[in-house]
Amino acid sequence: MTKEELLQHAFEAMEHAYVPYSHYRVGACVLLRDGVIVKGANIENASFGLTNCAERSALFAAYSAGYRKQDIKALAIVSEGAYLAAPCGACRQVIVELMEEDTPIYLSNGKEEVSTTIKELLPMSFTEKDVL
Numbered sequence: 001m002t003k004e005e006l007l008q009h010a011f012e013a014m015e016h017a018y019v020p021y022s023h024y025r026v027g028a029c030v031l032l033r034d035g036v037i038v039k040g041a042n043i044e045n046a047s048f049g050l051t052n053c054a055e056r057s058a059l060f061a062a063y064s065a066g067y068r069k070q071d072i073k074a075l076a077i078v079s080e081g082a083y084l085a086a087p088c089g090a091c092r093q094v095i096v097e098l099m100e101e102d103t104p105i106y107l108s109n110g111k112e113e114v115s116t117t118i119k120e121l122l123p124m125s126f127t128e129k130d131v132l
């Protein structure tokens with residue numbers, strides 16, 4: 001599975017976004033080491049704060065299917081805005097808990113692409129080590 005193929009799956013996931021308020025669609029997909037791809041889209045709510053971002057939808061779906069951080073090979077996140085969207089703060093906090101720090105995260109808006117990691121997106125993070 002190439003990065004471009006994975007991004008294409010994320011664009012397919014974006015088709016299922018539920019965005020009656022922002023009309024801003026985001027798609028994401030998690031590539032697992034067994035080859036399975038788990039997709040997610042942003043799902044909005046009239047009570048705006050309850051909106052679930054695409055990357056959290058995809059990660060929660062993967063975890064709900066029994067996968068864990070060591071099973072995740074890559075995460076792709078795509079949007080259709082003029083600017084390349086990076087995960088919001090809430091998603092970064094969820095990603096740092098649910099993915100390994102060096103696992104690739106691919107971002108695209110169909111025009112620009114960036115490859116990054118959660119270590120780069122959320123340095124000096126508050127994690128399990130601080131609580132346990």
Ligand SMILES: O=c1ccn([C@H]2C[C@H](O)[C@@H](CO)O2)c(=O)[nH]1
Pocket residue numbers: 019022024025026041042043044051052053054055085086087088091
């Ligand atoms: O990282 C992000 C940031 C925003 N959104 C969604 C939430 C909301 O539905 C819309 C506008 O914020 O974009 C995501 O899915 N992922």
Ligand SMILES: [Zn+2]
Pocket residue numbers: 053054087088089090091092
């Ligand atoms: Zn988010």
